[in-house]
Amino acid sequence: MKNRSLPGTAVDVIDEVGAAAQLQQGPLPEEVVEVQKRIRFIVQRMEASIANHEFEKARFYSQEERKERDKLKQVREKYKLDDTPALNVRPQEIEKAVNKLVGNAND
Numbered sequence: 001m002k003n004r005s006l007p008g009t010a011v012d013v014i015d016e017v018g019a020a021a022q023l024q025q026g027p028l029p030e031e032v033v034e035v036q037k038r039i040r041f042i043v044q045r046m047e048a049s050i051a052n053h054e055f056e057k058a059r060f061y062s063q064e065e066r067k068e069r070d071k072l073k074q075v076r077e078k079y080k081l082d083d084t085p086a087l088n089v090r091p092q093e094i095e096k097a098v099n100k101l102v103g104n105a106n107d
Helices: 006-025 030-051 055-078 091-102
Strands: none
Touching (some): 006 091
């Protein structure tokens, strides 16, 4: 991988392999995805409130985030999803990702 810096290249490989492993695992249930979206939205609002020195709003969003995270935990339990699912990656998958990034047709 010429003309590429090592940290950026390593991140690209990890990203590629992680995405492939996640695709093999299958999609998350829509209910889980929706709660995750709400959490991201609330966190963005909370961060904006802090940046604007609106600390009462930030406290409100912090409480809302906590509620949504509890809900996420319940939904994950409902679908029997692990909180930290391990993605299994084999050396062949890393080699395939590197070949894809280099542009080899043998992947």
